[in-house]
Amino acid sequence: MVLKKILLCAVFAGACLFCTRLSAQNKNSPVDNVLTPSPAVALNGYLGNKLSASLNNRIMAQDADRLIEPFKLKNRTETHLWQNEFWGKWFTSAVLAYKYQPSPELKKVLDHSVSSLLATQTPDGYIGNYAAAHRLEEWDIWGRKYCMLGLLSYYDLTGDKKSLSGAIRLADNLISDLNKKDGIIVTKGNFRGMAASSVLEPICLLYKATHNQKYLDFAKEIVRQWETPDGPQLISKANVNVGARFPKPKNWYSPEQGQKAYEMMSCYEGLTELYRLTGNETYKKAVMDAWENIRDTEINIVGSGASIEMWFGGNVVQDRPVTHYQETCVTVTWLKLTGQLLRLTGDSKYADEAERTYYNALLSSMSADGAVWAKYTPLNGQRLPGSEQCGMGLNCCEANGPRGLFNIPAYMVTSRKEGLQVNYFSDGVFKLKSPQGDSVVLTQHTAYPKSGTVEMDITLQQQQNMEIFVRIPAWSKNTKLSVNGEIVNDVQAGRYTSIKRTWKTGDKIIVDFDMRGRVIEMGTTTRSAAIMRGPIVLARDSRFEDAGLEAALKPVTDENGYIELVEDLTKADDVYMAFKASFIPESYTESPGGPISITLCDYASAGNGKQPSFYKVWGAQLVNKAGE
Template identity: 25%
Template sequence: MDMWQAEKPQRSERVSLNKVRIQDDFWNYYINLVRDVVVPYQWEVLNDRMDGADPSGAVRNFRIAAGLEQGDFYGFVFQDTDVAKWLEAVSYMLEADRNPELEEIADQMIDIIGQAQQEDGYLDTYFIVKEPDKRWTNLTECHELYVAGHMIEAGVAYYRATGKRKLLDIVCRFADYIDTVFGTEPGKLAGYDGHQEIELALVKLYEVTQNERYLRLGRYFLDQRGQQPFFFEQELKKRNGKSFWSGFEEHVDLTYHQSHLPVRQQEKAAGHAVRLMYMLTGMADVAALTGDKSLFDACLKLWDNIVTKQMYITGGVGSTSHGEAFSFDYDLPNDTVYAETCASIGLIFFAHRMLKITPESKYADVMERALYNTVVGGMARDGKHFFYVNPLEVDPKACGGGNHKFDHVKPVRREWFGCACCPPNVARLLSSLGEYIYTVQDQTIYTHLYIGGEAELKVGGGTVALKQTTDYPWDGRIAIEVTPQSRQTDFTLALRLPDWCSDAELRVNGEPCPLDNRVMKNGYITVHRNWNARDIVELRLEMPVVRVHSHPLVRGNIGKVALQRGPFVYCLEQADNGENLHELVLPKTAELTARRVDGQLGSIMTIQAEALRLDEKKWNDALYSTAELPPMEQMTATFIPYYAWANRGEGEMTVWVREQQ
């Protein structure tokens, strides 16, 4: 589908969160967790009122910058973003459900932010409090525009949620000021941020203000990135080669910052994974809103590289801890992996933006993969412990100093992090999950995710109410009740056929509909009709346990198999299967039985498999031996969904299991 036949592609409008009400057994647990635990807990942390947690200083930094308190700046140079992401998550919660008490807290925080803002619109407490004369001297490392971007996202979200302009006005003033500082015109700084984020934020600001200045500025940051002479190198020279972090003379790693090439010339995902994901999200946005096909083509190329060569089966991205970065094609080690939770959230942002331009199921497939595996797995069932790194294979003996290449891998979720990007990112994603279920384009409502609840959507000039009922992700039966709310009743309902599903059935008001070529469009089952109130579309997605293999060039997975059922990737845990999981082998013919289990992990489907195990106790103790291997023993292996791992104490885990040849 070439959306660029017209001068500018149509792009789906944002769906307001009060128009999509989630009522879903699986997701309500997590959304409530965010509302009842994560966001309140975060607020306490941000205010340094949490015993045991590392001090944050984030709110206090704003109070100091506002002149309300004396003291020194505390925390990372990007500490402000914790407050911004918290406000953004709160906004989504308020957009869905009004909550005057919470809104009052947010308003008070916004007042402080307003007081912290400088005369000229500048707003970054690190530089206001600590180094007022160093503004814009170290874009490479000091995250000023990244901080701005998160505050802009918060301002937009709060305005959308409450209609209140105060924070929006603050960030508009900040953005206006930034626009006077950056650009290729004489006297301006021809720079861009070391951590992309402001690009996508400026698009949002444009969306709510319709002020073209913000879109232009966002586009400028993308256009300028990677142009020669390299801004980060020039900046480093001006600082006499001194790094902010180490104080030493250093070279700047251009690839780490995706500034080694102009963005349109980047063909392989490289460098820091979160930075790339945020950049691509902004690129897709700007491409769509400006009709810039070359920018969109770059998105397509990088999308393709990521999902066909550099993505874990869990939707994790970033194969190396060194720079929290992509490495190279097919290099997907399961144990020394990075796969930061935030990077998968970024991948969801990017996929969502691509879906808004060209609704093809491949984007939603990846969105679902990242969401149901890495992202939801990033948070413990108590909402208070988080993974930053999401390994696909863990041996606790090797972590924590056993072998230092695993120093970044934690075998259990940790309570909070000094650099606390992941927990608030999970909060803002899950509290806005309603945005990701549907998009509307032309006369079609696209259903990307199967999540129970009600929605009111605008399509073809009219309005329609949808009611989705399902036990997804555990069961593949989905019913959608369609009720037009206006005289416009002629439109298409498109339902994604997931990549993991090879057999599906559709009924409309009980009548079977064949899923032939006329119906299938870009991976969606389309139902086009004149809709009547309470029409029922029923989709049955066969959800067997499937065996998945990797591309043979993925060295770490050769000879191995992973199990998947529906959107869930499964794993073996020591809690169910004992230690030394590498000793297990799954015969090719092993029967795989899914079974619903209610217990410590909630109500989940486990998979039982007849497996074989090489028991080291039968071995002769030699480190190397020419003796015959002892025969393998039969055992029943139990797999659980990957997202649920490490909720039962510390133990081994593996997604990929050896397969008998």
């Protein structure tokens, strides 16, 4: 009954050695983020259209009352399904959308939805749909987590005390239910307790909002239990490949499964929040080590991964057909975890990864009109909508997709103590604060990533002595950067370039990125090749090749290994971007023919047109022993 012991100690502070140890830990200094989000953003062009489509056709189109129906007392009969997650996923998406584009219509929806959810809260504080005899089982705690996240996001947006009170009562009820059982959270539900213990994130946010010590104690106890034999051991195994931390279980979706990708990353998100509260470097190191391992062993060329929702060492087999590849919930959570580390550290490697994921894996999951999200998106194959789940009229990925989509805008351009930091590039207007607290407006004029040129105009209340950090992506090996026509030296790929000067209204930054086509190869005995341009992965599509997708093609490159890409305007109606490129086709004759021209489109458009089509990112390369 360790958890009960913690809560009793919180009441009788200092009454035992355990409390003394916790008290000493709690003296660690909280940690501030390096980056502060922009409070007002307006995007135009490609991304602006994607955000509007999702807002109008997915978020506003959702029948929110249907998502609350399972929580009503008469419907609390669940024993194993996850209807309880849909409201929180949809609602947190809607809050992010409102922060990006406030409107009275959306605010009315948010207000009604919160009041309707709180109306289902019973006197003991429970909000959920599980039968009393099955509380704490399967997905019950997971659903409570999403309800807490929704209520806390509304409190953060509005300062509404009723929503905060609802979250407090919900958390207290969870702690009480656990104490009545056995105090152990990592034995509840599946996946070595990761689904249940990912409640760490809202518990940390609740402590931040209330400063009630029992929530911080509960958060630390969750992390302590991770390291027990039954737990997921997320700290001690942070350097162990995420796809090989535990033996393969007899049943794939089971309590013994320790490789569940989405839930694991959700736990690491919570651990990041706990690090912010405590400054405990062990927590930070575990998150960073796990992130590096996921990137290196699992994340594929378009920025996602996982097979049948589990980590499996997938990076090295990404050019082969993979069962149920890169679930959109995995994509969204990888994007969110990466964003956590970006705002915590300001490190360009996190922005590089998030950009790749956003433009490729995430946007490819969304239908052109924003109404539907695919559950799985292969690198070679078809895009198919996900099946309805739990009788809710949608699936987990349709509820979750917009959370990733609206997660990025506020962090495209950010404030930091030295000045501003430009993390991403899109035509739009970004309103921020200078280090002196004055208003700053940074306006980007660009067709990025179609174009590699980005112009940034600065508008200030008065002259400001500050630094502006501009990200130079790792793929841009030859970048030109200027301020008011003067070239900036020491521009390095994979880093932020710092420009320190006295800034005034009318100053202009221009950056020209290296948008040459890059050939990405993998494999040893059997080799495959793919093409990237800037952050965009390109793909062949049967719309442009009839039935020729299985033909083996070798990219024609220059002496530096780059492939020439010529914009193909004839495909503009059906795709975001398309290019002609030269390839050497497979040949079974004595005298092979010359290069042929093939159309490539952006991965997000591939298979995502008006008519269904097949597509492929990776092209097999001929085995040629004589040419080795």
